[in-house]
Amino acid sequence: MLFELSKVSLTRGDRRVLDSVSAAIPPGATAIVGPSGAGKSTLLRLLNRLADPDTGTIAYRGQPLEQYEPLALRREVSLVPQLPALLEGTVESNLRYAAGLAGKELDSEGCLRLAGLDSGFAERDVAKLSVGEQQRVMLGRALAQEPAVLLLDEPTSALDHAARDAIEATLAELRRELEISIVLVSHDPEQARRLGDWVVRLEDGRTVEAGPIEEVLA
Amino acid sequence: MSTSIHLGPGQVAASLALVALAAAVSFWRKADLERDIGIATVRSFVQLTAIGYAIKLIFEADTLWLVFGLLAVMVVFGALTARSRAKKVPGAFGPLLIALATAGATTLGLVVALGVFEPTARYLVPVGGMVIGNAMTASAVALNRLGDEMADSRAKIEATLALGATGREAAAPFVRRALRSGMITLVDSTKTTGLIFFPGTMVGMLLAGASPTDAVRLQLILLYALLGSVAIAGLVATSLAYRNFFTPAQQLRELESGSG
Numbered sequence: 001m002l003f004e005l006s007k008v009s010l011t012r013g014d015r016r017v018l019d020s021v022s023a024a025i026p027p028g029a030t031a032i033v034g035p036s037g038a039g040k041s042t043l044l045r046l047l048n049r050l051a052d053p054d055t056g057t058i059a060y061r062g063q064p065l066e067q068y069e070p071l072a073l074r075r076e077v078s079l080v081p082q083l084p085a086l087l088e089g090t091v092e093s094n095l096r097y098a099a100g101l102a103g104k105e106l107d108s109e110g111c112l113r114l115a116g117l118d119s120g121f122a123e124r125d126v127a128k129l130s131v132g133e134q135q136r137v138m139l140g141r142a143l144a145q146e147p148a149v150l151l152l153d154e155p156t157s158a159l160d161h162a163a164r165d166a167i168e169a170t171l172a173e174l175r176r177e178l179e180i181s182i183v184l185v186s187h188d189p190e191q192a193r194r195l196g197d198w199v200v201r202l203e204d205g206r207t208v209e210a211g212p213i214e215e216v217l218a
Numbered sequence: 219m220s221t222s223i224h225l226g227p228g229q230v231a232a233s234l235a236l237v238a239l240a241a242a243v244s245f246w247r248k249a250d251l252e253r254d255i256g257i258a259t260v261r262s263f264v265q266l267t268a269i270g271y272a273i274k275l276i277f278e279a280d281t282l283w284l285v286f287g288l289l290a291v292m293v294v295f296g297a298l299t300a301r302s303r304a305k306k307v308p309g310a311f312g313p314l315l316i317a318l319a320t321a322g323a324t325t326l327g328l329v330v331a332l333g334v335f336e337p338t339a340r341y342l343v344p345v346g347g348m349v350i351g352n353a354m355t356a357s358a359v360a361l362n363r364l365g366d367e368m369a370d371s372r373a374k375i376e377a378t379l380a381l382g383a384t385g386r387e388a389a390a391p392f393v394r395r396a397l398r399s400g401m402i403t404l405v406d407s408t409k410t411t412g413l414i415f416f417p418g419t420m421v422g423m424l425l426a427g428a429s430p431t432d433a434v435r436l437q438l439i440l441l442y443a444l445l446g447s448v449a450i451a452g453l454v455a456t457s458l459a460y461r462n463f464f465t466p467a468q469q470l471r472e473l474e475s476g477s478g
Contacts, residue, residue: 012472050380051469070467075382085377088391098381138377145381 001062002027002149002181003047008056010042017042018053019205029175029182031192031213034202040185041082043202044151047183048077075102078147082154082185084134091129091137092122095144102145114177115140116170132163139170150174152184156191164191171195189217223426234259276339285339289326289346293318296350300358304459306365308473313458314357321353321451322346325443334439345440348419352404352444353451360400360452361459367392368463369473376470385464393456400452408441417441 003025010018018039032040045051046058049070058065060077086094092108099106109119115136126134135155142150155171156164172195174180186192192199192213199216201209209216237259244251276284297314304310326346335341368375371392378388411417419440423433463471 048380049467049469050376052467070469071382071384073382074380079380081373081377081380083373085374087374087378101382101387141381 001025002030002060003183004059004062005043005046006057006059008043008046008053008058010039010046010051010053012042017205018046020056021202021205021207022056023200023207023210025183025200026198027181028198029184029196030198030200031196032183032185032200032202033187033189033192033217034208036187037204038202039205040187040202041153044079044153044183044185047149047151048074048079050074050079075145076147077149077151078142078145079151080135080138080142080153080155082157084131084138084158086126086134086137086141089126090122091117091124091126091140094126094137094141095122098141099144104144104146106144111140111144114143114170114174116166116173132159132167135159135163135167136170139167143174147180149181149183152182154185154187157187168194193217273343276343280339282337282339282342285342285346288343289322289350290319292347292350293322296354300354300361303358304361304365306369306473307361307459308462308471310361310459310462313455313462314354314361316458317357317451317453317455318350318353320454321357321447322350324450325349325447328446329439329443334443345443348440349443349447353447356400356404356448357451357455359403360396360456363399364392364396364456364459367395368460372470379468379470383468385461385468385470388470389460389463393460397452397456400456401448404444404448408445411437411441 001024005021005023005025008018008021009016021039021043032043034040042051046053047060047065049065049068052066060068060073065073087097091112095108095111096106108122112119112121117133117136117140121129121133121137126137129137135158139150139152139155152171156167159167168191171182171184175182182195184192184195186195196213199210199213200207201216237255241252241255243249244255272288276288293315296318297311300314300318301311304314307313326342326349329335329345330337330342335345368389375388375392379385407415417437417440420433420437423436424430463473465471
């Protein structure tokens with residue numbers, strides 16, 4: 001298994017965001033689905049230790065997450081947040097920053113192509129890009145680190161239909177080209193069906209179903 | 219030319235006419251500051267009178283231990299005051315205390331070591347007070363800005379942490395801006411000094427009958443010393459305070475008022 005969660009709970013303020021969640025996430029593409037406020041994004045942030053659960057354990061490739069050095073883990077298990085949040089500067093400077101953190105040589109053109117952008121974007125100022133383009137740069141920036149796992153938090157929620165279809169096509173292409181696993185949070189079961197082959201469904205911070213997509217979302 | 223000035227209580231009382239004017243303006247234009255003006259007047263009178271007597275005692279005793287004691291009290295009160303301006307920074311008191319102490323010790327140490335002032339109470343108390351006061355303002359402004367920046371930029375900071383950056387790397391642009399805003403006021407006022415306003419020390423010396431050359435030289439020394447002290451205070455305060463936003467696992471802490 002890629003990730004195994006066992007009785008994971010997390011409280012924020014007086015709200016129990018995750019309530020004894022147990023689930024297995026295999027390699028490949030997994031969709032975490034559920035209504036708004038179900039705890040999907042919180043769960044995703046736990047997978048690369050942007051936050052830790054109050055109780056319960058999470059294992060990555062059979063080893064507890066705490067046994068990984070957090071910075072190295074985040075470069076291997078890269079999270080792309082729901083809304084673009086790039087550093088000031090050009091597209092290329094953002095890619096270079098990410099590649100530098102992971103100690104990788106930057107293939108700017110390759111990263112942009114995988115993210116569905118042409119090489120002309122490299123010198124563009126990120127502040128002058130559309131939200132859809134910024135979201136692609138966020139994806140390209142994560143790919144510049146050559147991660148083994150991509151965690152995507154509602155990657156198309158801020159986009160129109162055309163941009164959403166383009167990002168989905170890009171993600172499908174990524175899976176064909178790279179040996180990369182994807183864990184994707186989505187409130188849209190149709191998107192989960194299009195992109196995932198495994199699904200975990202959360203409601204009110206609890207796992208209600210988990211399994212192959214054709215069984216759970218039949 | 220006289221070298222000293224003598225003012226009686228009557229003259230201080232007469233200057234209250236301007237306080238009455240300020241209160242009248244506030245009342246007339248409904249600025250709702252009359253109460254604050256009253257408090258400020260009473261506090262300034264009590265605090266300055268008390269510190270005047272304390273300084274008199276310290277000057278007469280002329281022992282450095284008393285000087286250090288007084289400066290230490292100023293550092294603690296300065297850090298407490300600055301903390302109230304940096305409410306969004308968790309655990310701000312420690313960084314502020316270290317920042318003010320470092321700024322005071324380094325600046326005074328340097329001006330004494332360079333032979334600018336003698337290490338006596340007569341120099342160390344007033345110069346130390348100015349240095350610590352300005353360091354307090356600069357570090358309060360810097361941490362106030364840091365708190366705002368970190369609160370407004372949570373998404374960007376967390377997105378950078380998600381790439382495997384350390385808290386230090388993720389916070390760097392915001393720490394830089396905070397330091398800049400802490401220092402900029404004094405840098406700007408140093409640029410315009412003598413043109414748009416006369417600084418207090420120079421005015422005081424001129425009123426007390428010193429020669430304009432001496433007044434200008436002392437003022438320049440103090441301005442340059444203050445530039446050094448606000449830089450040290452801002453640097454130390456921001457460099458220590460940003461750490462309190464992160465856990466040892468390089469996670470952005472959930473703050474009480476944060477959007478989380």
